[in-house]
Amino acid sequence: MKTLSLVTAVAVQASAPSLADNTADIDRLKAALELSLPAQLNRNINVPYSCMARVAAAFRNVDFKGYAVLNVLPWQLDVVDFLPDVPAFLPALALDLGTTHLEATLIDLLTGKSLAHDHAVNAQIEYGTDILSRIHFAQQGRDDNGLELLQKAIVGSINGLIEDLTSQCDCVPADVRAVSVSGNTTMVHLLLGLNPYHICREPYIPLVNDPDPFLCREIAISTHPEAMAWVLPSIGSYFGGDLISGILASGLDQAEETSMLIDVGTNAEVVLGNQEWLIACAGAAGPALEGGVARMGMRAASGAVEHVSIDRKRWEIDVQTIDNAPAVGICGSGLIDLVAELYLAQVVDLRGKFQGEFVGKSEAQKRFIRKHLVELEGEKAFILVPIEQSGSDDPVLLTQIDLDAMMRSKAAMYAILTTLTNQVGVEFTDLSKIYVAGAFGKHIDPRQAITLGMLPDLPLETYQGIGNSSLHGAERILLDEQSWLRARTIGGKITYIELNVNQDFMIRFSGSRFIPHTDPHLFPSVPVFT
């Protein structure tokens, strides 16, 4: 069966009114539509008051024959338009609502094709770079209107994206028929203008996890006036709809064999399970990997260092940037590569500290270290791309501070994974697949993450990158009502482990703050330098 988009157009042909058939226009449309509906659309037909006059006039103008445009709600169909011909396209916006960045696709609901793709900075950054500072700002802000300012900022960013995307394909925001949103719980609250106060306070309770669809215009998103907003449900304060998207995209919840999904954005969110059961947890593991936090960190955009390798024979460093543009920063995968390579090159020790040249065993290695390792404001820093080769007025470098943050993140990640598997008595070797999602997963080399002790030491084919699955999930629900319904039920199936209060996690976190681990036997493939 063809998947059913959340907005669809159905051909309708009604007989013209006569003295023998004096049904009213709207009732005539409903009756004819009911006869034309495919089985999967067999549900109550509603004509919202706001559409009634317009739909009736359009229906009459084309002699009662044309295409009814329907918002496909779970328990009813809303007739929102009547068109003379099958429309050229029905654009809808799929949105990955990130704390620092938004990424969006304009999708044609008729064909499923992507019409345009773009990203934007989350304008809320003006009021706080991270989630906690925004939650704080929402409580007061300037003139006690913090929540309102935050909502306006994110809506402004979204409207800017809609403007950009629609202009790329010769249409206008009023042509956009639906918006799907996948984001973390706090971002969804701020978008909806809901106070996230309790999200960061024990026992960490969101105001809402699974909001019912609502009209975009209710929060001033510029679309067709009857476009609905569909928000992917969250499961908890630190477990957002972005991960539900990942579950949809990976099919974790439908597989017989047990597998794992790791999504790292600002938080690390992990799900473990199969078609029988799902267990999940989330924790702060991502900041070092996401743009805007680490000094040189940036998202995976043009000029971001995405891969680094150090030739340990010739002591040369090879840097790959996105679009081969001059380097301006390091994205998540580049950071992981860099630290892993620096460990293997013994520039960084197992504690995650720059060692200095004394570890050098050869003149070439010493020259390499002298060339790259500098003192910066009293701290060591590794110059990855010197100023003269960089794409900005600064060199691209890794400071000890950023390295420390990276070590905390990698430790947190491994601790999260072990805590979770331990909860259900599953071994890493039991996993058929580990799906890696998020900006983090886009270009990550699992080999390097294993070297760091960030991901378990498993055969590389176990790992499968699934890209920005938050965006993919948002795209998917627009095109497939079943995926939307599935998203709403997944939450109910997941056992969620709160790590912020989990002792087991804290112990595992401490044990993970070495490269690869305090217990190197867990990582047989990683060399240990003593």
Added chain:
Amino acid sequence: MKTLSLVTAVAVQASAPSLADNTADIDRLKAALELSLPAQLNRNINVPYSCMARVAAAFRNVDFKGYAVLNVLPWQLDVVDFLPDVPAFLPALALDLGTTHLEATLIDLLTGKSLAHDHAVNAQIEYGTDILSRIHFAQQGRDDNGLELLQKAIVGSINGLIEDLTSQCDCVPADVRAVSVSGNTTMVHLLLGLNPYHICREPYIPLVNDPDPFLCREIAISTHPEAMAWVLPSIGSYFGGDLISGILASGLDQAEETSMLIDVGTNAEVVLGNQEWLIACAGAAGPALEGGVARMGMRAASGAVEHVSIDRKRWEIDVQTIDNAPAVGICGSGLIDLVAELYLAQVVDLRGKFQGEFVGKSEAQKRFIRKHLVELEGEKAFILVPIEQSGSDDPVLLTQIDLDAMMRSKAAMYAILTTLTNQVGVEFTDLSKIYVAGAFGKHIDPRQAITLGMLPDLPLETYQGIGNSSLHGAERILLDEQSWLRARTIGGKITYIELNVNQDFMIRFSGSRFIPHTDPHLFPSVPVFT
């Protein structure tokens, strides 16, 4: 099973959030509510975006225990409020939306009790006294905003009524949780701001017969912000929701035996049938019986003459007014009484013309006629209440012009009834009941209507007055969802006969323009004076 109001309050008790149970507030409320719902409310629970923050805060403020207020929609429940205690009452407005007058009851949805009752003039009268002139005004009006002016006028009248009714029971408009509206098709269009252009033009097609429930605030009715408006469905241009109300009230559609419902407001609307079939028609028969058209016509209000009898031995006239107040006009039932009595007194002949004193057989009768029958602007007029006994600066009288209008109305009524029964081959004597509704039916004496040849000559016990069934139907659906659902299905069961183009009707109308009829054998109980 208890009937289910369209707004209801359900007791909810949820456990407090904890680390072990970190469900979000709104999701917690939905889950707890789902467990508390009685079987008849077992449907999808929706929290509208506009209510989310308020409902979540209220739920939290009372420690997750209290009463959820639900809008009971056909396919879902909208959670619109959360209250700490069971409310003292849940007021809702039932409205009979008449062309000239509005009548409304404020009802408590918890107990079904009437809290207040009032009526008001339809302020649209400023733009046209009858339906046709308003349809015309809607096409242009002043500055091309006729439709808008008409909508504003009627909404203003309704808001005035809501203000009055709520102040009578110490509450405010924002306490009103729902509004039900029963009215003719054109009035419903004008209330909804929908152009009634095609209603009065062949083939007489309304824009909508059965509008889906919508928010009162969408048309600026002052209520609770989440109050829904429920409009009783119409069947055709000349067959409004007011008659569906009558069918609900009479139970015509559920009876084994065939019966008939007659509702006379500005139009006469008649339904014939039983649980197997229903046939209906409507036509202009009412104007003479409704206030505002006949010179002395008025609605059944204080000071209206509602009964008239003439003692034909002593040649004295007895006049009863509503509230025994000094007479200021004649309502429908008074007009019927008066003309019937004047016919029996041979003051009016079988053609419906004042005869003058030459018919008098006794001196007393002659004196009676001399006393009451006068010349007024070249036309005869019957003085019912002389100026010195009237409640105004004029006598209460019946002119030949009003008498002619009355004759047309009574002829139309009988022609409608015979056309309808003829359509299905039913004899009047087959009818188990004839329900008489509307302002017309409030105090009508069927004996007098039979004398005029307005209603068929059947045993008086066949007739049953059911009052303002338009208002009663509006009250009923607020208190009983099943009645609302039944109202929506009744329309589909009714075969509607369009009289405006019915030749049979025109012939029958001509034959009915005598008292009691050109064929007096149809009215054996009525004396014929030759």
